[in-house]
Amino acid sequence: MKKEKLLDLLNEMTLEEKIYQLVQLSGEFFNSDDMAIGPKQELGITQEVVDNVGTIYNVFGAENLKKIQDEYMKKNRLNIPLVFMADIIYGYKTIFPVPLALGCSWNPELVEKSMKVVAEESAVSGIHVTFSPMVDLVRDPRWGRVIESTGEDTYLNSIFSSAMVKGFQNNMEPDKSIVSCVKHFAAYGAAEGGRDYNTVDMSERRLRQDYLPSYKAAVDSGCGMVMTSFNTVDGIPATGNKWLLRQVLREEWGFNGVVVSDYAAIKELIDHGVAENEEEAAQLAIEAGVDFDMKTGVYANNLKSLVEKGIIKEDIINEAVLRILELKNNLGLFENPYRGADEIKEKLILCSENNRKLARETAGKSMVLLKNDNKVLPLKKEQKVALIGPYADSKMLLGMWAFTGDSTSVVSLKEGLENKVGAKINYAKGVDILEDYSILGSMAKFIGAEQQEDFNSEAAMKQALETAANSDVIVLALGEHMLQSAEGGSRADLSLPKHQIELMDKLKETGKELVLVIFAGRPLILTDIQHKADAIIQAWFPGSEGGNALADIIYGDVNPSGKLAMSFPYSVGQIPVYYNHFSTGRPERPSDNGSRFRSRYLDIPNSPLYPFGYGLSYTEFEYSDVKLSKDKLTDNETIKASVIVTNVGEVKGEETVQLYLQDVKGSVVRPVKELKGFKKVVLEPKESKEVFFDINVEMLKFFTGSMEFKAEPGRFKVYIGKNSAEVHEAEFIYQ
Numbered sequence: 001m002k003k004e005k006l007l008d009l010l011n012e013m014t015l016e017e018k019i020y021q022l023v024q025l026s027g028e029f030f031n032s033d034d035m036a037i038g039p040k041q042e043l044g045i046t047q048e049v050v051d052n053v054g055t056i057y058n059v060f061g062a063e064n065l066k067k068i069q070d071e072y073m074k075k076n077r078l079n080i081p082l083v084f085m086a087d088i089i090y091g092y093k094t095i096f097p098v099p100l101a102l103g104c105s106w107n108p109e110l111v112e113k114s115m116k117v118v119a120e121e122s123a124v125s126g127i128h129v130t131f132s133p134m135v136d137l138v139r140d141p142r143w144g145r146v147i148e149s150t151g152e153d154t155y156l157n158s159i160f161s162s163a164m165v166k167g168f169q170n171n172m173e174p175d176k177s178i179v180s181c182v183k184h185f186a187a188y189g190a191a192e193g194g195r196d197y198n199t200v201d202m203s204e205r206r207l208r209q210d211y212l213p214s215y216k217a218a219v220d221s222g223c224g225m226v227m228t229s230f231n232t233v234d235g236i237p238a239t240g241n242k243w244l245l246r247q248v249l250r251e252e253w254g255f256n257g258v259v260v261s262d263y264a265a266i267k268e269l270i271d272h273g274v275a276e277n278e279e280e281a282a283q284l285a286i287e288a289g290v291d292f293d294m295k296t297g298v299y300a301n302n303l304k305s306l307v308e309k310g311i312i313k314e315d316i317i318n319e320a321v322l323r324i325l326e327l328k329n330n331l332g333l334f335e336n337p338y339r340g341a342d343e344i345k346e347k348l349i350l351c352s353e354n355n356r357k358l359a360r361e362t363a364g365k366s367m368v369l370l371k372n373d374n375k376v377l378p379l380k381k382e383q384k385v386a387l388i389g390p391y392a393d394s395k396m397l398l399g400m401w402a403f404t405g406d407s408t409s410v411v412s413l414k415e416g417l418e419n420k421v422g423a424k425i426n427y428a429k430g431v432d433i434l435e436d437y438s439i440l441g442s443m444a445k446f447i448g449a450e451q452q453e454d455f456n457s458e459a460a461m462k463q464a465l466e467t468a469a470n471s472d473v474i475v476l477a478l479g480e481h482m483l484q485s486a487e488g489g490s491r492a493d494l495s496l497p498k499h500q501i502e503l504m505d506k507l508k509e510t511g512k513e514l515v516l517v518i519f520a521g522r523p524l525i526l527t528d529i530q531h532k533a534d535a536i537i538q539a540w541f542p543g544s545e546g547g548n549a550l551a552d553i554i555y556g557d558v559n560p561s562g563k564l565a566m567s568f569p570y571s572v573g574q575i576p577v578y579y580n581h582f583s584t585g586r587p588e589r590p591s592d593n594g595s596r597f598r599s600r601y602l603d604i605p606n607s608p609l610y611p612f613g614y615g616l617s618y619t620e621f622e623y624s625d626v627k628l629s630k631d632k633l634t635d636n637e638t639i640k641a642s643v644i645v646t647n648v649g650e651v652k653g654e655e656t657v658q659l660y661l662q663d664v665k666g667s668v669v670r671p672v673k674e675l676k677g678f679k680k681v682v683l684e685p686k687e688s689k690e691v692f693f694d695i696n697v698e699m700l701k702f703f704t705g706s707m708e709f710k711a712e713p714g715r716f717k718v719y720i721g722k723n724s725a726e727v728h729e730a731e732f733i734y735q
């Protein structure tokens, strides 16, 4: 429909009909006949609202959504279609690795390709919009939602943000695309104490320098929607923050899409203490620029009276309604309310062999080899393996935000190994993931992740030790429960549970070589156990093809290439620990010989156990010194920086060469290094390649003392290497 027609449509709408377009409800209102007494009354909304809402979310299936759309359109006086949204974060039926794992691939092209698959599976199932990507910068693994982010670096997050938006929106082909809603705007990942929904408070400089760029990357890549975050931004909750939503997002960045609140976040303005009641909450949010209200009756029950009392103008409602009509129009819903929904294609495409194959490739690129002493990996097929642990044959490899996934079709590690060797693998569970499932609350039952049976028994332990005794090598699969991670999954103790460590200790006593595979949605604290394993693979929650991808790595068909997108703390006490920190006035220096009066701990090192950018390969790469084409940079030139990388090992491998810069002195303090580029290089044994980077003035810009975004003349250091801690350096002057 032409834009002017949308204005005509808007003018035909009553005030009530406009307001109902600003309400989003979830599936239970449309999936069953419990509307009479269901959550509707909890929200204090009428059937008329339900019949006229603008959008619903988390309802799935082509046939089901077509039926809902048909019934809805019959009741809607002006024939305005529903828009169907959903939390399809990293997979619909074929589930890819969780985003923190995807970040470790350092492969935006592969991730974009993967999100295109996600988009196609979603589109043919009737979905129009996804609440993804989540691009919150994260520096605190106590926060359960680090699982949904691509990590601690602004530059890497921005690259993945753009790749995911492009993958989802895929040129807006009706049966291959979904509109992307970037979230959570803004800085939700900085919740104090890593405690979900907690206060966020930082300088505008840090917000703009570190946290906002990944959202802007999504906007610059054309994302159609933005979701507000639960947290405060400089004392005002994002969902009521006019500066954030109007000045930054719309005026500075030129975003003209739709802004949705996070779940009940408008109503939560009351609990935050910036709204006395729902009417004030409605006023604050609509004036801040939140276009629609997810899952509360605040807009539905208050906007009309606010207009009638003259507290807000109808224009501000018209502005929001027009953006939602434009979203529906951009989706082509006025011409085809079903868009890409297609039962036939659904059967052909969902979890297809090709899609699973891509999920397997992506998972293999997202896992990180943290340790491999004496080249215990890759295993040989003739070795007798004892596969032990609570994750050894588990299918709970999808992470929490994959409830549309099919866990029964997940390939477990045991199945993956047996597929690979073509024979039964000796297996014993040993212990369960948790000893006490009550910490998971009712959610465990809801998603069928409750305790299977009591495995924490003498007999189970005995069987595990016997299995290990009759083997050449132990593969031990441990980790956190998937519900200990993700939303509401904040934890203060990030060590593996004692009963899992006890199993590991007993297996270690057998003297067999031990390969540890960790399943988790966050960096766990591995400091006290890493010396007990000969090799460690961080598998994350690897998705539908997790077991096959792990088998590819364990038997060497895939040479691991993943690099950490988030630091692994040495101790919880270090958090937040991240590579691009400031120097401080008393930086710890080896020459201090442990002097007391330096920025250090008495009991632990400052550096993480494994740093940002770290990841091993089955081969080794050596780096030459950094070469610069010149040592002075001016505004319109570039400096070519290069290193020669050599594969000095025995097998072919892929290396991610990382470029960091340091602004040695600025009008404000600057990080000791910042990622500014990376390049992948594949080298045969003994092969060398010169890897080049162009350094330009854009890379030097930052928010200066006067909050201008520009570069300042002075000395800069160039660091190039295999991770943020192992680098070669050079220097140049920017004039």
Ligand code: GLC
Residues within 6 Å of the ligand: 087, 131, 183, 262, 263, 487
């Ligand atoms: C949740 C999450 C958000 C999600 C939304 C809808 O609370 O914060 O990421 O998209 O609600 O489920």
